[in-house]
Amino acid sequence: MTYKIAILGASGYTGAELIRLIATHPEIEIAALGANAKAGQSMASVFPHLRHLDLPDLVKADDIDFSQIDLCFCALPHKTSQEVIRELPKDLRIVDLSADFRLRDPAAYxxxxxxxxxAVEMQKEAVYGLTEFYRDDIANARLVAGTGCNAATGQYALRPLISAGVIDLDNIIMDLKCAVSGAGRSLKENLLHAELSEGYHAYSAGGTHRHLGEFDQEFSLLAGRPVQVQFTPHLIPANRGILATVYVHGNAQQIHETLSAAYAAEPFLQVLPFGELPSTRHIRGSNFCHLGVVADRIENRAIVVAALDNLTKGSSGQALQNANVMLGIEETTGLMLAPCFP
Structure with a gap:
């Protein structure tokens, strides 16, 4: 069976990444591409790297016949996404890549x-889209909320450790480096090449980054009590990739064994041998997340490092993984492409 899908926000980075991944998917057909600002244009003119594909032209969302669509990806900015999604047919299955349905509490949002x-009522029905931990709920969901790319990276490093009780929940520090594509495709002065290249900087320091809402929600739910991590992201002059370095109190060997056991059956989460650390260059363009653990020189402290591609495993690859689960397709379909190196 072939499922017909639509992508709203197809002119952005995550929309283009979805198209790249779905292009070779044997059971999904791209039937409609929405992008209001670029409606009427071809994908070849917006993204020349996709010119070899036979794709529909971009249209306004209002011009899409959703009665012919089995599932819709919404790759729109937050706030816009909820306004669009609440007007879509009530029986349409949706994977939202924005932040609009990630947080269960309207006050937290x-x-x-x-x-x-x-769209508070829809917020209540949304399933959090971290596939490896919510796949049973995702399989039966109508609306799946994709995670933040930073939030996904940190959770892969920490969720099994919190669940197993092998780290001190009151002493977690996360230092995260993220590539510039995570900021989206809109023109921004501080993202110009002349201002961004040849350096990197911290931002949203002191507990102001929005993805902390996801960490608070998910880690506290796992622990059964409030858990807050100390988190500082840094913007680096690279197109793709996230590297999270997480400092925890606990036995490093036990931490490594816990992660290895938790992810032993997960096709996209690969725990490196003890003492080896991952690199963003080894997961570029793929749906894989690599994790490494080393012991610190200070007794009973450890460092966990996680690397993933923010556009793939952190966003569009995760979205396709969720769509596969929702449609009853083998979860890895269209996603086993090898990383691009060098």
Whole structure:
């Protein structure tokens, strides 16, 4: 069986990444591409690297016949996404890549994103889209909320450790480096090559980054009590990739064994041999996440490092993985492509 899908926000980075991944998927057909600002243009003119594909032209979302669509990916900015999704057919299955349905508490959403939620009833039905931990719920969901790319990286490093109780929950420090594509495709002065290249900088320090809402929600749920991590992201002059270095109190060997056992059957989560550390260059363009553990020189302290591609495993690859689960397709279909190196 072939499923027909639509992508809203197809002119952005995550939309283009979805198209790249789905292009060779044997059971999914791209039937409609929405992008209001670039409606009427071809994908070849917007993204020349996709010119070899036979794709529909971009249209406004209102011009898509959703009665012919089995599943819709929404790769729109937050706030816009909830306003669009609430108007879509109530029986349409949706994978949302924005932040709009990640947080279960409407008050938490307003706190972190600065505006009241416009689709609170839908927010209640949304399933959090971290596939490896919510796949049973995702399989039966109508609306799946993709995670933040930073939030996914940190959770892969920490969720099994919190569940197993092998680290001190009050002493978690996360230092995260993220590539510039995570900021989206919109023109921004601070992302110009002349201003971004040849250096990197911390931002949203001191507990102001929006993805902390996801860490608070998910880690506290796992622990059964409030858990807050100390988190500082840094913007690096690279196109793709996230590297999270997480400092924890606990036995490093036990931490490594816990992660290895938790992810032994997971096709996309690969724990490196003890003492080896991952690199973003080894997961580029793929749906894999590599994790490494080393012992610190200070007794009973360890360092966990996680690397993934923010556009693939952190966003569009995760979205396709969730869509496979929702449609009853083998979860890895279309996603086993090898990383691009060098």
């Amino acid at each position: 307003e706190k972190w994103y600065g505006n009241p939620h416009a």
